[in-house]
Amino acid sequence: MSMLTPPGMGGKYRIKGDKYPRMRRPRNRRRIVLAAVAAVVVLGFAGWGTLQLVHVFSGDTGNKVNAARDKRDCKPVAKPSPAAAALPPKPAQITVNVYNATPRGGLAKSTADELKKRGFLIGKVGNAPAAYDKKVPGAGMLLGSTAAQAGSLRTLSTQLAGAQLKADTRATADVDLIIGTAFKALTPPKDSTAALAVLAKPVAVKPSC
Template sequence: MSSSAPGPRSSRRQSTRRTPWLGVVLIGLALVLLFGAGFGLSRLIRNASNGGDAAPTTGSSQSTDNPEPCITTTVIPGADLPKPNTVTTNVYNATDRAGLAAATADELKGRGFLIGTVANDPKAKTVTGAAEIRYGTKGELAAKLMSYYILGATLVNDGRADNTIDTVLGAAFVSVAAQSDVDKALAEPSPTASGPGCSSSAAPMDSSEPATDSGSSTTPSAS
């Protein structure tokens, strides 16, 4: 038996069967591409939006990290110090120079200070510097004032309860400062750092340790 070749009508039927599947595949590919493009575009928009919002956050973080201010102000040294006529000082001689305490006490009295005891140093300490100014908490400002009159003096907090001070003259003492120099120093403005950002490493003027008698040697002296 012989078979006949398929005719044109049969070919058209087979082509018609394949066409719907091809369309479905093409539509699926188109949807995938469209979804991918939409997803990529949404990511770009989201990233751009996040980047715009992050800028203020960065700025606020930087402002938070800024150090606290340290402001330098000008102060007058003598503004908070007492007047000489309100300060009582004992004057002691810690040297072997006779009459040193008496002469210095007369000079300080002439400057307005109230004079207490004039004698040799009761602690019998060797004071190699110009002087020691001994004081307690109540006499802190009085001691600072005296340090402008006795240049080079060391301030020593000895823990006394009253507001008197001791001016103890040492080997390097020469004379009481001229009143004009004292007035100039007390009135001369000086810069002082203040504020939460300032360093606290600077030692106060009266940071000396309380005086003790340990290790001190007796020196012959005369008031």
């Protein structure tokens, strides 16, 4: 036994010559594993942050800015509505026959006179035919050819609110205004003029941009 060997120690702890036994502490595996996991998490967050910075300074932000600018600059475009592709005729282009289907006398003439003041051409004036006499409820009925439904009758409807529109088989361009039992008066001139102005203007439609 060497003099350097402590008393009571031998075997692998025996000191021989100039060699000394290694007495280091064993490695802690748990600490190594935790350190590796922490490194992976840090690298993950660093990569995500870098990706966000790339999006901020790349085209994503530019696209959003461009979309907002396009939306701001996009304005409604005035186009005629399908029903008003051909604007309805003006009052001076329409001949109206005025018939009274009520028991009250004089309504046909007074109504025809008022329509004439508003620019309409007047045709026949008198009592309603037997098919409509005292058989028209409401304010009245506007009667004309099928083609007149989207033209002359639309213009004439601005003069009598609540009137019903009906088509017949006539081949002429004139239209009838048949005064109904609930008739009181034509639409006030101010309102009828405003309604005519709406018919004469194209409709603003929402753009597709």
